[in-house]
Amino acid sequence: MIRKSFLPASLLSTGLAIVAATGTLISPTSPVRAAWQQDSPKAVLDEAWQIVNREYVDGSFNKNDWQAVRTSLITPDYNTKEQAYGALRKALKLLEDPYTRFMDAKQFESLTSQTSGDLEGVGIRLEADAKTKVLTVVEPLPNSPASRADIRSNDKVLFIDGRTTKGMSVEDASSLIRGKGGTPITLKIERDGNLINFPLIRAKIELQAVRYSVAQEGSTRVGFMRMSEFSSHAADQMRQAIKVLQNDKVDGFVLDLRGNPGGLLQSSIEISRMWMDEGGIVKTVNRKGGSEELLANRTAISNLPLVVLVDKNSASSSEILTGALKDNKRATIIGTQTFGKALVQSVHPLSDGSGLAVTIAHYYTPNGTDISHKGIEPDISLPLTREQLEKLYGNPRLLGTLDDPQYVRAVSTITKLISQRNLGQKPPTMSNQ
DSSP states (O other): OOOEEEOOOSTTOSOOOOOOOOOOSSOTTOHHHHHSOTTOHHHHHHHHHHHHHHHOSOTTTTTOOHHHHHHHHHSSOOSSHHHHHHHHHHHHHTTOOTTSEEEOHHHHHHHHHHHHTEEEEOOEEEEEOTTTOOEEEEEEOTTSHHHHTTOOTTOEEEEETTEEOTTOOHHHHHHHHOOOTTOEEEEEEEETTEEEEEEEEOEEEEOOOEEEEEEEETTEEEEEEEEOOBOTTHHHHHHHHHHHHHHTTOSEEEEEOTTOOOBOHHHHHHHHHHHOSSSEEEEEEETTSOEEEEEOOSOOOOOSOEEEEEOTTOOTHHHHHHHHHHHTTOSEEEESOOOOOOEEEEEEEOTTSOEEEEEEEEEEOTTOOOOTTTOOOOSEEOOOOHHHHHHHHHSGGGTTSTTOHHHHHHHHHHHHHHHHHHTTOOOOOOOOO
16 A cells, blocks of 8 residues: 655645655554454554554654553444544544544545646536626636536536536535546536536546736736646646746746645645755654755756745745745745744555545754744735735736735836846845835
8 A cells, every 4th residue: 555645735724745655554564453354443543543653743642652542542342434533533633733634535535636636527617606606617727628618707507417506505516516537417507698508528637736927017027927736737837837938038927825725745846946056945854853955956947036925825835935935035025924834744545545644744944944833924024904805815817917916016026126137236135024
């Protein structure tokens, strides 16, 4: 069985990051494991216990007798899996670590699906209309069954395989629309007062983690990139975005990590290396004090001015990238303090299809800063008012436009950096202002 290690995005989030993909879940010589049947709830509990015993970052297990915890887990008889799962969750709470957690099979499948950066479905983004509550297409995803069938933004989804969507939540509708690739589904859509049936075949779709555009802001040509998560495709998409924007002769870049909960650790490392030729990226320390420092490797593909936008929901891998760029003075950070997530998790599949996330290490920025519960302070602090937040996130199309105060400040910062570069001046060290 394969083990996967992850870096969670934020508290109980599902945006995780693969660190390694080798190893076994459980010792093959475990006498308890050999004695129990493969599908015994106790076997799953012992799998989970052994993973925590072997890998948890705190060797004192929050001052709990972890051997006694094992006895309390495997002694009772459980009538159902749910009873066993409840006992395991109760045991994990003793660690007082919200990031070490058990996931049932459905939760684990959802997690691994999201971190892959792919989905199986028809490829539409839905929202409930603010006034009518009717499920409405925000956009069809590129190269998806929906886009090929000419489903359009603002189409109203009234029926899913004959089932009315009236009163249905976006989450419930999305769950119905998703399904195994190659299977059929029919959406009945209202467009301009007409009802249209769209018979579709579900497919595997690569999600866009990076969206980008070019804007001429006065004398400055700006490449704007908004990154929603660090999925398995994010690094390739970022590389493509940088190359396309450079071919479009941008003068500098704005990278928007606001609201980005994190994702794959490897993606954050790869993306850091796209902007930095040298310097540290991140340092991790495990429970035995062993440390690993990850460095840039002279593979940067752009040295143009860079501004990064962050907020309180920029977490985990977002903070690794931000910390690397800030500490190495490669970018100017604008916005508000980030989330403050500085722990590394390992996520393991268990033998019955469920899964376990366990904290295995602590990470630090290149300068050795521990951001846990503190986050990263931007170089330029620029909070948004409640009215500004409601306006921007009520209409996300305004992000990265002149209606976005943080973007406007980013553009002025890039313009100054370009002027300093043209004059041969060294950019000043930024401070909160």
